[in-house]
Amino acid sequence: MSKFLIKVLFNGIILVPFLIWFTEAGWLSSIVTSIGLSIIAYLIGDQLILRKTNNVVATIADAVLAAVYLWVVAAYMDWSLSFGELLFTVIVLGVVEFVFHRYLGVLDKDMKQHP
Known part of the structure; x- marks a missing residue:
């Protein structure tokens, strides 16, 4: 399965x-929002920042990106996403991003050892 x-x-x-739990978002808008964040975070966080820095910097960048993105989408869609809910979501996403970046590092190391 591809990294993306x-x-x-x-x-x-x-x-x-x-x-869906924190806002008035429906399934479709939640899925579209998630895919949009994934595309942006993959291009900026994984392809640019992670390649030039390290896991911690890329994870923090992805978390900040997610916070700004979700805040803008929530404002645009008129969702009631509180700061606490946004922060909780971003922290959970940050933990997953950290693990994902570690996984990418293991894949890259394996690719270099076994071309």
Whole structure:
């Protein structure tokens, strides 16, 4: 399974239920929001920042990106996402991102050892 699809799956498992639980979002808008965040975070956090820095910096960048993205989407969609709910969601996403980045590091190491 491609790295991007794994990221979309993990983000979706967390973000879709949280958005439905914390906001007035429906299934479709939650899924679209999750996919949008996954695309942006993969391109910026995983392909740019993680390659140039380390896991901790990339995880923090992904968490900040997720917070800003979710705050903007919630404001645009007029969802009632409180700061505490946003912070909780971003922390959980950050933990998953940290694990995902570690997984990417293991994959890259394996690819270099066994071409």
